[in-house]
Amino acid sequence: MDNWLRLFPEINKLTFAAFHKELKDSGISSTQAPYLMCVAHFEGCSQDKLVKVLRIDKGCVAKTIKQMEERGYIERKPDPKDKRGNMLYLTDQSRQLVTKLKETEKKLKDTLTKGMTTEEVDQMIDLLKRAAANLYYAIDWDYPPMFCHSKFEKGEI
Amino acid sequence: MDNWLRLFPEINKLTFAAFHKELKDSGISSTQAPYLMCVAHFEGCSQDKLVKVLRIDKGCVAKTIKQMEERGYIERKPDPKDKRGNMLYLTDQSRQLVTKLKETEKKLKDTLTKGMTTEEVDQMIDLLKRAAANLYYAIDWDYPPMFCHSKFEKGEI
DNA sequence: ACTAATTAGTTGACAATGCAACTAATTGGG
DNA sequence: CCCAATTAGTTGCATTGTCAACTAATTAGT
Numbered sequence: 001m002d003n004w005l006r007l008f009p010e011i012n013k014l015t016f017a018a019f020h021k022e023l024k025d026s027g028i029s030s031t032q033a034p035y036l037m038c039v040a041h042f043e044g045c046s047q048d049k050l051v052k053v054l055r056i057d058k059g060c061v062a063k064t065i066k067q068m069e070e071r072g073y074i075e076r077k078p079d080p081k082d083k084r085g086n087m088l089y090l091t092d093q094s095r096q097l098v099t100k101l102k103e104t105e106k107k108l109k110d111t112l113t114k115g116m117t118t119e120e121v122d123q124m125i126d127l128l129k130r131a132a133a134n135l136y137y138a139i140d141w142d143y144p145p146m147f148c149h150s151k152f153e154k155g156e157i
Numbered sequence: 158m159d160n161w162l163r164l165f166p167e168i169n170k171l172t173f174a175a176f177h178k179e180l181k182d183s184g185i186s187s188t189q190a191p192y193l194m195c196v197a198h199f200e201g202c203s204q205d206k207l208v209k210v211l212r213i214d215k216g217c218v219a220k221t222i223k224q225m226e227e228r229g230y231i232e233r234k235p236d237p238k239d240k241r242g243n244m245l246y247l248t249d250q251s252r253q254l255v256t257k258l259k260e261t262e263k264k265l266k267d268t269l270t271k272g273m274t275t276e277e278v279d280q281m282i283d284l285l286k287r288a289a290a291n292l293y294y295a296i297d298w299d300y301p302p303m304f305c306h307s308k309f310e311k312g313e314i
Numbered sequence: 315a316c317t318a319a320t321t322a323g324t325t326g327a328c329a330a331t332g333c334a335a336c337t338a339a340t341t342g343g344g
Numbered sequence: 345c346c347c348a349a350t351t352a353g354t355t356g357c358a359t360t361g362t363c364a365a366c367t368a369a370t371t372a373g374t
Contacts, residue, residue, distance in 0.1 A: 186329080186330090188329080188330060188331090189330095213330095213331075213332090214331060214332050214333075216331085216332070216333075216334090217330065217331050217332070220330085220331095221330080221331095239339075239340075240338080240339055240340090241337095241338065241339045241340075242339090
């Protein structure tokens with residue numbers, strides 16, 4: 001079973017497990033963490049932003065955000081410029097969580113790159129970005145990968 | 158949103174999408190493909206083998222394998238040496254599918270590594286294996302990653 | 315300005331996954 | 345040999361995710 005493609009789900013699951021461990025008693029699940037981080041980074045953004053950045057179905061985003069709003073982790077205001085849209089914000093409660101999550105992310109990066117030189121880390125990131133871009137162009141998917149600035153307005157992603 | 162940790166779920170989703178595209182009319186879903194490939198590689202293995210190799214919950218494996226058996230993609234025989242266990246086999250139907258899946262995997266690897274030198278590909282794989290191992294040791298999970306032979310009997314994974 | 319196409323979001327059906335409780339078989343320590 | 349611990353697998357429940365159909369608002373073509 002020496003198929004290196006399996007390394008991606010493998011690492012994915014391991015990082016999820018790490019988040020899960022850290023967030024056990026925080027009131028938020030490891031699957032919701034990316035939602036929160038995204039809102040933190042793009043405060044006031046639409047739900048559609050999460051769809052594009054996180055590559056999660058819009059139906060799922062709608063349900064999850066609704067739940068997170070009910071539990072007090074996200075505030076949703078109607079967009080004055082577009083009556084269809086919502087604008088997403090952190091709450092006081094979730095702002096603390098975000099700082100904690102950022103620390104967790106940092107720790108996770110340190111763990112993952114343990115024993116690697118800075119050159120190796122840089123090259124790994126570079127290769128992964130190229131891999132993501134390659135896949136995107138081959139697949140003809142809706143949105144370019146996060147790190148492909150090409151089609152995105154203002155290069156804000 | 159320049160967090161390179163996001164590259165892992167990103168690439169993961171893109172590869173899944175690629176498989177999804179190829180398997181649209183094959184009778185099997187892109188989530189079931191890994192199950193099939195694993196049984197192909199370890200014919201006669203137990204369900205627990207899939208749990209360890211694919212890092213999927215045993216309950217989920219039980220349900221999915223049951224469904225795949227009903228649909229004629231996997232045959233399940235009782236293990237004569239252990240009355241609790243099953244032994245998993247491909248069927249004639251799924252054997253064809255496996256050859257197709259192997260081709261898809263190969264194409265996907267070619268796509269992903271497009272524009273990379275063989276040295277770069279080798280280094281990427283090496284770095285990913287090290288990352289997976291790092292995470293595993295930090296997290297204290299049940300099973301070592303696929304590419305960590307340490308704890309596995311006979312080095313068969 | 316009017317219709318057509320697109321876009322943001324919601325909802326419901328359903329598949330996939332994870333977790334916990336459970337059964338039954340096996341292994342190990344005294 | 346016997347009881348405790350472990351192991352393989354099943355089942356039910358909750359969460360997360362995808363897909364498709366839908367509403368309502370916006371944009372674009374003519």
